[in-house]
Amino acid sequence: MGGRLPTGNREIALGTTTLHQVRAHVGSIVHVTVQVPTGGTRTVAFRVVGTVSFPSQFGLGGLGTGRL
Numbered sequence: 732m733g734g735r736l737p738t739g740n741r742e743i744a745l746g747t748t749t750l751h752q753v754r755a756h757v758g759s760i761v762h763v764t765v766q767v768p769t770g771g772t773r774t775v776a777f778r779v780v781g782t783v784s785f786p787s788q789f790g791l792g793g794l795g796t797g798r799l
Contacts, residue, residue, distance in 0.1 A: 761776070
């Protein structure tokens with residue numbers, strides 16, 4: 732892991748592959764879009780504060796493939 736774990740609002744740590752896919756680095760601002768329960772989406776800016784690695788599977792098929 733590089734950097735640190737997120738400790739504040741609007742901070743995020745990303746997997747190494749996702750970090751490369753979005754062409755970001757520790758210190759970058761990335762925009763994360765999520766679906767909201769009421770319908771539609773919401774996009775929020777986060778500062779990348781670290782990189783993390785995840786096991787390939789948690790028994791539920793893994794976390795996904797990052798950015799689409």
